[in-house]
Structures are given as structure tokens and as C-alpha cells.
Amino acid sequence: MIRTGDKYIDDLRDGRTIFINGEKITNHVDHPAFKNAIRTVANLYDYQKFNFEKMTFLTREGHRIARHWELPSSHEKLIARGQTAYDYAMQSAGWIGRSPDHVASALVGMMTHIEVFESYSQERSNALKNYFTYVSENDLYLTYALVNPQGDRSKMPSEHTKDIYHSLGLVEKNSKGIIVRGGKMLATAAPLANEIFIGVQNPLKSGVDERYALSFAMPLSTEGIKIISRRSYELVAGHPKDYPLSCQFDENDTIVYFDDVLVPWERVFIFEDTDMCRKQFHSTGAEVLMDTQSQARYAVKLHFLTGLAQKMAETNGIDKFPSVKENLAELACYAMNIEGLFKNLIYNPNVHNGFYIPDQVQLYACQIIAQSIYPKMINIIRKLAGGGVIMLPSSEYDLLNNEIFSFVEKTQYSSVMSPTDRIRLMKLVWDAIGSEFASRHLQYEMFYSGAKFATLDRLYKHYDWNFSRALVENIKTF
């Protein structure tokens, strides 16, 4: 019953519409813009299958599905969830941000706080519960789009008067469901996922913006869903040895446009309720559980970057210089920092409805630190790299041409490895810190949990100011 990589690939052959490079494509699975990333995800499903005891669990219905669908009804289950997220991330060294365990964790977090939905609407809550059963039992891969396209950020969606459907909104409702129109900003991994989950994280004004206050989920192959892909780094990577990360881990980001899509009522979780849109992620376990997965992945990625920097320093014979060691230690410090914060999330949870949920305020602090340190780390690695990441032959094909290689190898000396290995390593470094793929990752780590003003605002609102003020007020000031 465990979903295999082959089954995952078969399921993706669903005829969805993707626009890329002037083309409308309906068979993206073998398209050079997406095919490697899809195989990377397929490998994750196979990894899950071959390590089924730790990566899966048995449902009450007797199905073996990924552990990321399991509700954390004991502390052991929360720890196991964290460990599988870490293990999953190890398969890509943390370069796949929205692996199948990310949005699944958000849904689990909605289930652990299902009373939030029940007190809002029994019907919508039943729709969510049935949906959860369906996607978890079938171990589907979900992406989500929670943010409206930028447009004019000083205006509410309803104030975009040139086109009130700039942001996805309700056109009409009927006995079958709702018809929706408009765009949603980045849905990472839409070409890789089976379904898309829609919510709203932008501020909405009650009494004005109800049209936009919707949450639902649909298969990405649904008629009317147009997936507008960004540039594919996998496609332009050329030889895999030149861009080893771009060509494997490009979880493409997309804009998703809903061109009058009918969403049946059984797939509608929030209907015209601005307050529920906020509560869906912030008053349930959704945000906390999905971003705990993110911190597991992030810890792995930071260890990778730290190891990469150390290996590069050794290759260039700079690793014994005291100032270089300090830089490397600083990288290790950031990696251990996130590792510690992640462990704190899973080892010191709160209990809600019998479920073990990481602490929300800790998570907010973690998000802010996470988005702040990535640019610093990249900068340190750039500083250590010097021009070595540029001083490289144009492509692997130069190494395959004997005449060219005979000159190239004279310029790639290292005391600890061959010229060819040096080139391979430096190309990996560049793909991690300097390529377009790397640059997208910098933007991702800075923004995926929200712009910094938004993450700081969350912590400001939830931090225990009474505790810290009491410390101040209790001190003897003479």
C-alpha cells in the first residue's frame, strides 16, 4: 500500500496546464524543465518505502502511509515526526523546501485543533476532515498558495479596482459549490504536487474583503487552473556536473491562476470569513507543525553549507588560518543554533486536545533567526571563496576535450584533490551560493515564512512581555 516513486510519477500524468517559455504544456512529467525534480521527489517516496518502519505508520484503516500524516497524539509521535522530517531533508541536504511533508504537516495541525473549524461551521469542518482522510490515506503531495499577488500592497484586495480578481476571489456560489477567479502568488512545487491547498495569509478587512476570504483544495489538473511557471533552473543548467543542485532540486515556483474554477462544497473549508482565514494557520497547529518541518530541513541545509565551506577552505589551503577557522566556526554556530531550536520545538511541546504541539512563540523566534542568518552565512562563504568559484572552465565539456583540459588542469591546483575534483567542488559551491538557483534559495529562506516585518509582528504579539517586564520591575534599583 505504500506509495512508490513509480506510482507518484504515474499519478502526476494528469494533463495539468503549465505555461513555460512561451509554451502551454500538458505533459510536464518528461519535460526538461521539470523532469529531474520530479524524479528527486519520486526518490523520496522510494526512500519512504525502503525505510517504511521509521518513515511510515499504519492507519486505523490498515494503510501504511507517510509518517508526516500522523497526528502527534503522544510525545513519542511528535519526536518521530520531527526525526522523519530531518531524515527526509537529509535526502536532498535540505535543498527541497516544500517536500511532501510540509503542507501535510499544516493539515495535521488543522486536525489537532479541529474545534476551531467546528465552532466556525460544522459543514466546512466536515469537509476539511473528509479531505484530510482522502489525502492522507492516498499519501498525496500537496502544495499551497496562501499569499495574494503583490499588486499594490498598500491596498486591500477589494481596492484593486482595475481588476477585483487580481487576487483570487469568489465569482458566485451555486448548489454544487463556488466559482473562483484570480491569482495566487507563489505556489512552490506546483509542478511536483498532486493538489493545491488555498488559504489567505494577507490581511483582509472584515465587511469588505469577504469575497477573498476563502480556503479550499483542488487537484492541480482541474479545468481552469493555469500554472504559470517561473524560469526553470533545471532546464538551463546544462551539464549536471556544472550545476549539480539546480539540475536535481529545482522545486519550481509558480503563480497559479484560477480561470473560473468550480470548487465543490466538499472541498471548501472557509467561505467568506476573514477571521477564519487568520485562525486557520495561527490559531491551530498548522503553522507550528509545518514550520517545525521547515526547521528540521533548514538545520540539515545549514550543516551542508558549513561542511561545504570547510571542504572548500581545505581545498584552497586556507583552513588552518585562524581567521578562516573563526569564519567556519561561525557557520557551525548557526547550524547548531537551528539544530538546537528545532530540537527544542520537538522536545518541549505543549499539549492541546491530547496532541503534542511545538510551542508557537518558540517557533516565531526560530523563524526570525532562520531568515536573518541565511544571508550572513552566504556572505561568509562568499568571503572564503574569493574568485575560486568564478575561476572555472565554462562547462564540463571543456573537461571532455583533451586539448582544452590539458590547459585547464594546469590552473586548478589543490594540495588535497585532483584538478577535476576541485572543479566539481567549486561548481557545487557556486550552485549553493551564487547561481540563480542559489539566489532563489536566499530569497526563499528570507521570505517563505513571511516577510520579516510580519514574522517580527507575530513574535511581538505573542512574546510574554509580562515575564520580561517583571524581571525589570523586580530588580532593586536603590
Ligand SMILES: Cc1cc2nc3c(=O)[nH]c(=O)nc-3n(C[C@H](O)[C@H](O)[C@H](O)COP(=O)(O)OP(=O)(O)OC[C@H]3O[C@@H](n4cnc5c(N)ncnc54)[C@H](O)[C@@H]3O)c2cc1C
Ligand atoms: C522562493 C519563494 C517561495 C515561496 N513559496 C511559497 C509557497 O509555496 N506558498 C505560499 O503561499 N507562499 C510562498 N512564498 C510567498 C511567501 O509566503 C511571501 O513571499 C511572503 O509571505 C512575503 O510576501 P510578499 O513576497 O508578498 O512580500 P511583501 O508582503 O510584498 O513584502 C515585501 C517587502 O515590502 C515591505 N512591506 C510590505 N508590506 C509592508 C508592511 N505592511 N509594513 C512594512 N513593510 C512592508 C517589506 O520591506 C517587505 O519585506 C514564497 C516566497 C518565495 C520568495
